[in-house]
């Protein structure tokens with residue numbers, strides 16, 4: 001006999017279910033340990049996360065030159081002093097550090113960065129991965145793997161044996177966003193006969209490049225981040241490569257194409273990685289891609305709040321679109337709450353509410369803790385509405401729904 005959930009126990013049941021569900025994190029910038037120094041972890045990395053670097057310049061009396069000339073520990077000291085001691089750490093990125101330290105059992109009352117450093121200095125990376133995955137209740141993470149990256153490429157070419165909890169995604173930004181300046185030359189350097197005119201030969205060589213890397217990485221998807229002015233179709237090298245290379249290869253290998261739209265790169269280059277901005281996109285690009293390619297599978301997340309409602313409506317029209325995550329500037333509690341409600345109301349359970357975008361291993365802890373809190377809250381409201389309408393809900397049904405949201409939908413989308 002299945003356990004029917006009453007209003008009295010709804011909240012605690014949903015929270016317990018969401019809290020205990022192991023997550024598949026479909027977009028991160030983490031790496032398995034065989035990538036060596038590419039896997040970032042520890043308190044100095046946490047505090048110098050680029051989201052926090054953008055914030056420190058607003059409050060500290062430091063020039064860009066002075067900051068970038070500092071060693072990482074000095075940067076961390078400055079950020080800690082400025083954003084955590086001289087001000088209360090209320091921003092989401094600051095709160096993330098606080099949550100992470102707390103969940104790892106560190107003494108927040110001391111505010112003693114030195115003692116936090118000592119804790120991390122005693123950890124071994126392989127064991128620390130286990131601790132973080134355990135505390136965050138993460139089953140697996142999808143990395144962002146860039147075959148154009150000179151640090152990363154040799155590791156793949158050396159026929160790596162990775163940790164299966166770290167899955168791969170083939171990131172192709174240089175091919176689509178910088179073909180003339182970077183992509184074309186790099187491909188030629190890798191031994192692919194490419195030219196700037198994108199001749200027939202060149203297009204077939206780009207397809208060969210993609211096939212080779214799909215064979216090597218076995219990626220869960222191919223991904224690109226795109227500016228708000230992205231158009232499709234587009235009379236440009238990007239438009240041509242998408243049409244002639246990405247879409248046919250995506251279909252042939254059943255590897256979805258993930259579009260992350262809305263980032264304006266280097267709005268303030270002085271901030272380096274922290275210098276990117278956001279603007280609203282024209283989503284006819286996505287509608288065109290979806291309607292012209294009904295057999296292709298697309299994953300999409302958008303950076304602008306103003307695009308989120310439209311995206312849900314597009315999702316209703318095209319089952320070959322899987323909407324995922326509250327990306328980057330969207331990953332703040334007030335917006336996650338709003339977007340998650342919007343998605344449940346327009347798409348039901350057929351979406352992936354969140355990814356972490358973690359760049360530092362330890363961030364899995366706070367990103368998922370904060371997201372789970374909101375997902376639970378929204379689900380409680382939605383189930384309560386159903387109970388109020390007279391619909392009966394069982395514990396198993398709640399478990400089924402939560403499993404779909406936090407992993408099952410992604411796996412099913414990949415397998416279809």
Ligand code: RAT
Nearest residue numbers: 029144225260273328357359
């Ligand atoms: O969220 C981030 O850390 C950004 O800097 C980007 O990496 C973004 O998520 C991306 O994947 O382009």
Ligand code: ZN
Nearest residue numbers: 027028029357
């Ligand atoms: Zn990312």
